[in-house]
Amino acid sequence: MMGWKAAGLGVLGVLPVLIMVIVINVAEGERLNKTSSSGGLFWSTAKEESDLMLKAEPDEDSSAASVVNDHDEVDGGFSSLDGMLQWAIGHSDPEKLKETAQDVQRLSPSELKKRQMEIKELMEKMKMPSDSQLMQIALDDLNNSSLSLEDHHRALQELLILVEPIDNANDLTKLGGLHVLIRELNHPDSDIRRVSAWVLGKASQNNAFVQKQVLELGALTKLMKMVKSTSIEESIKALYAVSALIRNNVGGQELFYAEAGDKMLQDILSNSSIDIRLQKKAVFLVADLAECQLENVGRAELPFFRNHFFLKSIVDLTASTDLDLQEKALVAIKNLLRLKTTEALVFKDLCGLDDALERMRLQLQDLLVEEYHRDFAMDTESLRREVELIFHSKLGKVMRVPT
Numbered sequence: 212m213m214g215w216k217a218a219g220l221g222v223l224g225v226l227p228v229l230i231m232v233i234v235i236n237v238a239e240g241e242r243l244n245k246t247s248s249s250g251g252l253f254w255s256t257a258k259e260e261s262d263l264m265l266k267a268e269p270d271e272d273s274s275a276a277s278v279v280n281d282h283d284e285v286d287g288g289f290s291s292l293d294g295m296l297q298w299a300i301g302h303s304d305p306e307k308l309k310e311t312a313q314d315v316q317r318l319s320p321s322e323l324k325k326r327q328m329e330i331k332e333l334m335e336k337m338k339m340p341s342d343s344q345l346m347q348i349a350l351d352d353l354n355n356s357s358l359s360l361e362d363h364h365r366a367l368q369e370l371l372i373l374v375e376p377i378d379n380a381n382d383l384t385k386l387g388g389l390h391v392l393i394r395e396l397n398h399p400d401s402d403i404r405r406v407s408a409w410v411l412g413k414a415s416q417n418n419a420f421v422q423k424q425v426l427e428l429g430a431l432t433k434l435m436k437m438v439k440s441t442s443i444e445e446s447i448k449a450l451y452a453v454s455a456l457i458r459n460n461v462g463g464q465e466l467f468y469a470e471a472g473d474k475m476l477q478d479i480l481s482n483s484s485i486d487i488r489l490q491k492k493a494v495f496l497v498a499d500l501a502e503c504q505l506e507n508v509g510r511a512e513l514p515f516f517r518n519h520f521f522l523k524s525i526v527d528l529t530a531s532t533d534l535d536l537q538e539k540a541l542v543a544i545k546n547l548l549r550l551k552t553t554e555a556l557v558f559k560d561l562c563g564l565d566d567a568l569e570r571m572r573l574q575l576q577d578l579l580v581e582e583y584h585r586d587f588a589m590d591t592e593s594l595r596r597e598v599e600l601i602f603h604s605k606l607g608k609v610m611r612v613p614t
């Protein structure tokens with residue numbers, strides 16, 4: 212029930228005890244071998260504080276599911292007493308260590324022995340839990356209806372950090388965490404629903420195993436309903452989770468289309484009063500879905516990809532005042548143009564892609580002279596040119612007069 216925060220504070224709280232352990236070891240070493248200057252201690256490079264301490268609330272990557280999980284993530288807990296000792300040494304004041312060591316040396320062998328036993332007992336009680344144990348604690352809290360909303364919220368924040376390494380995400384499913392999180396999607400508090408969706412998205416990201424479990428538990432339909440929530444923050448996290456669930460997952464995508472996911476995307480993309488963050492996520496997902504279609508050539512292309520209104524709403528986003536949204540729309544257009552069944556003439560006559568590309572070219576030219584925007588402008592211009600080339604080549608094929 213103490214949760215991660217308390218455990219984190221505990222690390223700092225045990226520091227004085229750890230110093231005692233260190234100096235007792237030093238004293239022991241000197242007793243055994245008077246000539247040794249380093250005592251019986253194994254000095255090793257102290258780990259970076261950032262490896263061991265809690266990260267701040269993680270950023271959700273802005274591009275939905277583009278970030279790869281870090282497989283080398285350090286396990287949050289200390290696996291051994293040795294690890295704790297090494298950590299403590301790295302965080303101790305050398306002067307203080309020396310001073311305490313001198314005090315300890317005045318102890319008689321039997322006093323020292325007694326002290327060691329006491330410390331050993333204390334250390335066992337305070338042993339740092341592993342990530343898996345921390346997740347279990349957070350899940351127990353989340354699953355305990357007699358705890359307060361605040362406790363539930365804290366448990367979710369802890370899970371958000373804990374599920375990031377891929378192994379932890381896999382463990383979460385083994386601990387039965389997905390059931391609990393999916394149940395929380397129905398919580399009366401919008402914030403609880405929002406963070407639960409976020410955790411599910413994070414755990415599913417680039418993780419086919421978790422994706423499969425979450426899909427089998429039927430969470431996609433619920434998350435898609437949440438995208439239509441009146442709370443924009445909830446909507447954004449729900450769409451993030453939907454994207455993470457169906458990315459590179461053909462089964463998930465079929466379910467998504469069966470639940471009218473195409474209409475959901477079109478409603479977001481064509482509504483100019485909708486929050487721009489939601490539009491960015493939606494257009495990024497479109498680019499991703501088209502890309503997945505390109506990689507699965509055997510799969511029949513969906514009519515949705517060549518729907519005029521849908522395509523026009525994406526081309527129209529290139530006129531946005533937000534440069535990031537413009538760029539994301541350009542990527543989506545590129546992938547859509549490369550599909551077999553999209554028609555170049557539709558892009559030209561019904562979507563006004565020629566004009567849109569020319570408008571972007573002029574705008575990027577202006578941006579190029581601004582130091583601050585130069586890199587962005589250069590990258591986007593090269594993307595824009597690529598889109599133009601694909602477009603004109605596709606157009607050339609249909610415009611060619613038969614001989």
Ligand SMILES: *[C@@H]1O[C@H](CO)[C@@H](O)[C@H](O)[C@H]1NC(C)=O
Nearest residue numbers: 212351352354355356357358
């Ligand atoms: C739920 O929390 C209450 C209050 O802290 C605690 O007494 C109880 O043991 C917990 N229940 C479970 C099943 O962990």
Ligand SMILES: *[C@@H]1O[C@H](CO)[C@@H](O)[C@H](O)[C@H]1NC(C)=O
Nearest residue numbers: 350351354355386387388391
């Ligand atoms: C959550 O609590 C229910 C009983 O209230 C229990 O059946 C279930 O196993 C618990 N789940 C987890 C992950 O602890």
Ligand SMILES: *[C@@H]1O[C@H](CO)[C@@H](O)[C@H](O)[C@H]1NC(C)=O
Nearest residue numbers: 478479481482483484485486
């Ligand atoms: C467009 O979005 C706004 C804000 O979310 C919403 O109130 C409105 O109903 C939407 N319009 C349509 C036609 O869906």
